[in-house]
Amino acid sequence: MEVLFQQLINGVSVGSLYALIAIGYTMVYGVIRLINFAHGDVMMVSTYIAFFALTGFSLLGSVIPHMSWYVSFPITIVLTSVLGFLIERIAYRPLRGAPRISALMTAIGVSFLLENLVLVIFGGRPKGFPTPDAFTGVFYIKGVALPSLSIWIFGITLTFLGATFYLVYRTKSGIGMRAISRDFETPQLMGVDVNRIISLTFIVGSALAAAGGIMWAMRYPQINPFMGIMPGIKAFTAAVLGGIGNVVGAAAGGLILGIIEISFVAIFPDFAGYRDAISFFILIFILLFRPSGIMGEELPE
C-alpha cells in the first residue's frame, strides 16, 4: 500500500511537469498547426536562466548579485516568455504563408540553434542546479515519503493550469485562440488580431515551459544543453494522448503519462534503462488505436 502511494506521488509530480510542457505544444499546434520542436529547448533555456538568476549572473560579474528564489523564478518566467515571443516573431512569422514543411524545418533549426548556442556559451558540462532550501525538505506520512518539492510541483502546476484554463475559456483572447484553431481565416474577418493572439499563445506556452523547467531542474538537479529533447518528446506524447489542440487533454495526458512511466519503472526495475522508450510506444499505440486522443475531437486536415 505504501509503495503504491509512493509511486503515485512520484508519478503525479513527474506527470505535472509533462503537463506544463505539453500545454505549450498543444496550444501552438492548435493555433498554427505547427509542432514547435523548439519548445523543449525553450524549457532548457529557462533552467539556465534560473540557474544564473539563483547563483548570480556570473556573465555580468557581480553586477547582479544572486537572488532568492521568489525573485529569480518570476524573472525566469518573464525572460522565457520573451524568448518564446521572439522565436515566433523572428523565425515563424515570416513563414506563415509558406508550405507547412518549411515551418517545421525552421522549428527544427531553432531547436538546434538554442541547444548549440547554450553549448557554445555555457559549455557542455552538466551544471548542478542550486535547489533553494525551501524545496528540499521531506515529510513522512505513515512511512510514505512526501518530498516538499512534490507538493510545490503539484501546487504550482494547479495554479498555472487554473490560470491557463481561465485565459483560454473565460477571456476574449481565449475565445480568439479557440476561434483560430477552428478556422484560421474567418476570425480575421471578424476583427480578431491574429498576430496578437499567436504571440500571446507563444508567451503563455513559454511561461508554462519555464515553470515546468524550473521544477524539472529541481527534481533532476543537473542541467545541460540537451536536457530539453526528451521532456519535449514526452510532453508532445502527452499532448497527443490528451488530444492535440485540447488544453485540458494535454494536462490529463501529462499526468497519465507520468504515472504510467513511474509505475513501469517500479514494476520492472531491471528495465529502468528503457524508461525513455515507454512514452514512444504509447505514442505509437495512440496513433494506431485512437489518433484523436482521449479528449480530442476529429480535427479537419
Added chain:
Amino acid sequence: MERERIIKAAATFISLLILTGFLKWVSSYGSPYIVQVLNTTAIYIILSTSYNLVNGVMGQFSLGPNAFMVIGAYTSALLTMTPNEKEITFIIEPIISPLDKIAIPFLPSLLIGGFVAVLFAFLIGFPVFRVRGDYLAIVTLGFGEIVRVFATNAISVTNGSLGLKGLKQYTNIWWSWGWAVFTVFCLVGIVGSSYGRAMKAIREDETAAQAMGINIFRYKMLAFIISAFFQGVGGGLLAHLLTTIDPKLFTFFFTFNLLIMIVAGGLGSMTGSIIGAVIFAWGSELLRWVEEPHRIGGIFIPGIPGMRMVIFSLILILIMIFFRKGITGRWEFSWDWVFSRIGWRREKAHV
C-alpha cells in the same frame, strides 16, 4: 528519337567513365585525407538523395535517417565481424546466439542492414501514415532517441555504450561511389516514373491526389521504406569506413546535416541534393577552422566546440526564411538541358 536516346545513354556512360577515371586517379595519387573526404561525400550523396525522396519529393517531414543509419550500421557490422572478433569485443556480456557464429561477406551484410531498416520503417510508418502526416516528424525524432536507448541497453546484442570496435575497413572508394551511383540511378528512375509523379501529387495537394485515385498510404509508405533502405545501407558503409560504432555516433545531429544538404541544394530536386551533399562534405571540413584555436593580429581566440552547429542552424533558418528554393529549386539536371545549352538539340518538332 531512337538516336537521341542512344546519344543520351552514351553521354551517361561517358560521364561514368570520367568519374571512374577521376576516382582511380585520386585513389592512386590523392592523400588519405582526400580519399576519406571523397568516401564521405559519396555516402552523403546516398543519404541526402534518399532523404530527399521523402522530404522533398513527397513533402513529408521525416527526421528518421539517423535511426535507420544506426540500424543499418549495427546490423551489417554484427554480420561481418568474425566469431573470434565478437568474442573479444563483447566483454560485458557475451553476444546472443546465433549472432555469435555468423560471419558473412560485406555486400550481403549491407543489403540485410538495409532490409532491417526497411522493416523498422514499415513498423513506424504504419501507424503514422494512417493518421496525419504531421506526426511523422515527431515519431521519427522519438524513434531516433529510442534506437539509441536500445543500442545502449541491449548489451548482449550491441555491446552497450562500448560499441563495436575494430571492424574491417571494407568501405573503399569503389564501394562508396558504386553505391552512390546505384542510389542516384534508382531514385532518379523512381522520381521520373508514375510512382514519382504520384509522390509529387501528394506533396502538392493530398486531398486532390486522393480524389484522383492515388492510394496515399501506399505511396507514403513506399517512399519511406525505399529511403530507409538506402539510409540503412549508408549506415553500414559508414560503419565500415569509420571501423568503430557506438550508440552516440549517429545522433540527431547527422539528420540535421542531411536536412541542411537537401534544403540548401533545393528541396525536391535530386540534382540539388547531390550538390548539397558535395558542398556540405567539403564545406564542413573547411568550417572546422572555426572550432580550432586561432591567433588573429595578436589576439588569441580559443577554439569554440559547437560553433559549427550554431552556424549550421543559422544557415538552415536563414535559408528557410529568405531563400526557400535553395540552389537549384526544383530544377533537375538532364541531357536535354545540356544539349539545348550547347545548341546541339533539335526542337521536339516530330514528337
